[in-house]
Amino acid sequence: MAGIEARPRGTGPGGPPPAAGDGGRRGRVRLRITPPSRRTSLIALVLLTVLAGGGTWAVYGSGWFRANRVTVRGEQVLTADQIERAAAVPLGGPLVSVDTGAVRRRLLAALPRIDRVDVSRSWPHTVTVTVTERVPSAVLENGPKFTEVDRDGVRFATVDRAPAGVPLVELAPDAKGAAASLRVFGTSRLLQSAIAVSGDLPDSLKGHATAIRVRSWDGITVELAGGRDVMWGSAEQGAFKASVLAALMKAEPRARHFDVSAPTAPAASGS
Structure with a gap:
């Protein structure tokens, strides 16, 4: 291995120490680095190889790090x-x-x-x-069962009973305007609009919506527990409508019917 030899400047291996009055050079040393020998380098390389091999064996070959x-x-x-x-x-x-x-x-x-x-x-x-x-934002009737849908519209599970506090999405094909909407947009797109509405409902109404009914593209109604309802209109401007509805319900706590289909001109009635 490399060696470092220190000796006072200007002296031999066994020479006398510097004389007094040497201009402040007393105690100065000169370093000489001796390069490592070939044998020392070879030993170090062998040790590193053994350590690396042992580590690989410990991780892959031993029982110390098995997936149990x-x-x-x-x-x-x-x-x-x-x-x-x-x-x-x-x-x-x-x-x-x-x-x-x-x-x-x-x-x-x-x-x-x-x-x-x-x-x-x-x-x-x-x-x-x-x-x-995934958390269900709405449920769809699927024969005697129900399909859970999250706020992104992903249908992820079919269950025997609708989970509590999750609104049921319903189409109302006999309602005025429904037939035209079905022809133009199709059942799947109308259902997707209702699911989007369920995801946009304000947090204060989570668990209180019982049904979302689609009568037409811009005729979506949210039914709430206690006989209240919200005329939502289309699924557009969902976040804006949610904030307007939250403020409206706070301002009119006794109202039974709320209308945010035109969110810049909301209305409440039936107090």
Whole structure:
């Protein structure tokens, strides 16, 4: 290995110390660096190779860092067992070899209720799956069952009973203007408009809307608990209408009917 030899300037290996009055040079040293020998470099290289090989074996070949279990977090309606089965994490092999991207793709494909999922390795033995489930913003009748739809319009689950506090979306084909709207926009687009309205409702009404009825493209009505209702109009300007409705209901707390179809000229009645 490299050696450093220090000796007083102007003296030999065994020479006398500098004389007094040497102009302040007393105690100064001169450094000479001796390059490492070839043998020392070879030993260092061998040690590094052994360490690297040992680390690789510890991660891939030993039992110290094996994937032995799966931990699930964030589940609400889904169960941890459902998520674990859909994830199909290969256990028993090296933890570093678990393809977290493939696990994530399997979960999103198998369980549409999952909105977002994060898959990570938790050393030394665990694969951690953290999910965020979709929240129903509206439900659609599907024969004797109900289809849950989130605020983005994604239909993610069919259930036997409509969840409490989630409005049912209904088309009213016999209402005036409905036939023309169906011809122009189609059933799917009209339903999508109602779902957009459910997602735009102000937070103060979350859980209080019982139904959203579509009579025409610009004839969407929101029915509220307690016999109140809101004429929403079309799904356009949803965020603006929501803020106007919240202010209107605060100003007219006894009103039964609210109209924000023209949000710059809202109205309330039936107090």
